[in-house]
Amino acid sequence: MQGPSRLELRSRDVGGHRTRAVAGVETPRSLDEVRALVRQATADGHRLYPVSTGRNWGMGSAVPVTDDNVVVDLGGMNRVRSLDLDAGYAVIEPGVTQRQLAALLRDTPWMLNVTASCADTSVVGNGLDRGDGCVRSRVHDVAGLEAVLADGSVVTTGGLDPAGRYHGRVAGPDLTSAFVQHNLGIVTAMAVSLVPRPQTIGLVHGRIPRDQAGTAIGAMTGFLRRGNPAAGLMRVRELTMIPAAGEWTLPAGVDPGLFTILGPLMGSDATVELAEELLRKALIEVEGAEAVRVVDAAEVAPGDPLYARALMAQGIPTCRGVHNALGVTSCDQIDDGPMGFLALLPLLPMHARRTEHILAAMQTAVDRHATALMIEWNLVSTHLANGVIQIFFDRAAPDAPHRAHQLRNDGSCLLRGNGCAIYRSDIDHAAADVWSETSTAGLGMLHRLKTALDPDGLISPGRYGA
Ligand SMILES: Cc1cc2nc3c(=O)[nH]c(=O)nc-3n(C[C@H](O)[C@H](O)[C@H](O)COP(=O)(O)OP(=O)(O)OC[C@H]3O[C@@H](n4cnc5c(N)ncnc54)[C@H](O)[C@@H]3O)c2cc1C
Secondary structure (H helix, E strand, O other): OOOOOOOOOOOOOOOOOOOOOOEEEEOOHHHHHHHHHHHHHHOOOOEEEEEEEOOOOOOOOOOOOOOOEEEHHHHHHHOOEEEEOOOOOEEEOOOOEEEHHHHHOOOOEEEOOOOOOOOOHHHHHHHOOOOOOOOEEHHHHHHEEEEOHHHHHHHHOOOOOOOOEEEEOOOOOHHHHHHOOOOOOEEEEEEOOOEEEEOOOEEEEEEEEHHHHHHHHHHHHHHHHHHHHOOOEEEEEEEEEEOOOOOOOOOOOOOEEEEEEEEEEOOOHHHHHHHHHHHHHHHHHOOOOHHOOOEHHHHHOOOOOOOHHHHHHHHOOOOOHHHHHHHOHHHHHHHOOOEEEEEEEEEEOOOOHHHHHHHHHHHHHHHHOOOEEEEEEEEEOOOEEEEEEEEEOOOOOHHHEEEEEEEEOOOOOOOHOOOOOOEEEOOOOOHHHHHHHHHHHHHHHHHHHHHOOOOOOOOOOHHHOO
16 A cells, blocks of 8 residues: 555644554555455555545544544546436536536536535535535435445445446435445546536525524525525525634634625526525514625625635535635645634524523533634425534634644533433544434344445444444
């Protein structure tokens, strides 16, 4: 096995998680090379930890869960195997970045559901960790997979054919999601559902006084549950909590007195107009909601603070948001930069009173650990929100990394105590998060599945508990 590649793992991790010893890094460039690697690892007794672009910031970056893994950096496996512009599917390899796929889709009737992370993150890697894009959760983008199993065999799921074409979900059980947030194989291709490019994208944006957070969640819930005629993922975000005392770190320009309602309304002119009218009605009960504006995403100028969000809403990924949040000028600096970053990702209720209750509980943790955080509600469904709690810290300040980790641990316990399970985890907690939310019989089944396919625990040991 060769030494560190461009990922240069050692302790590169913006989250400052416990350092893991890495046995080496491999950089296969084709399906056959991945198969050869798996066979070699079996012979040598090595464990393999595949990453796509390894930019899982806040959750462990490219660092494996356990020690002594060989990291398999799939960033060089970056072919678009097929693009079906009639049905709206792309079949792509793990190294295909948001930037690459979005550029291919420019001027077509389809666009990519892009995330707010860096343009050079992997569509496959994000989908396998169940990320959120700005149109919907990436759960809805993952249509089928190709994976190499621990015995070197290749399987496809969900209707993806071995020649790399996608025909839609075919009859019979679909094991696609068994590979998501799990470690059954090394995923070498994904069929991705694209988003129809809308006629109009109205970008909703408004800054609301902090004390209206619960009311705003309730109002947005009403809007979605009564039926938002437009597509697009609405967010309540940048709700900031600062500790009563101590030094804390936050991205530049954050105003703790306000939070933001943000998201695209996508569809025909008439659909977007109706959605805006319904949204305004729903927000009547929220004080300060008259500040909410809906702008045409295509008209937002580069100097406008909304520009990055307008690009994303149009399926154009950008690193501007990440640079701004983490105070860097290049995403390559993030894992060694001065600012640390951790993510805590709970399911959150879409309910005004429960929201206030949870915020009060989280404030006690913020005060206890003298560390600031920002909360975001990604309103991915009409049932529950995907919460994104971002914890920023100064990596060089004595004790600040420790306090940030303590806040994440404590916050997680408080949230679970309030009925909010974790939906996406990190290299330190994934096992506990899975075990605490899965029945003994469920864990037994996962164990049997894993040992049937990977009896020696060759692939991604410890990832999401298995
Ligand atoms: C400011 C900021 C904004 C962010 N915004 C968002 C956002 O809007 N939405 C969002 O979801 N995230 C966001 N993130 C978090 C993160 O950066 C993204 O989720 C990113 O896409 C994950 O990194 P990646 O694509 O390189 O995936 P990887 O790091 O390559 O993959 C993630 C994990 O999946 C597994 N895996 C990856 N590829 C394979 C494979 N081929 N086979 C088997 N297992 C595999 C590995 O365990 C790996 O650790 C943000 C982070 C920051 C700092």
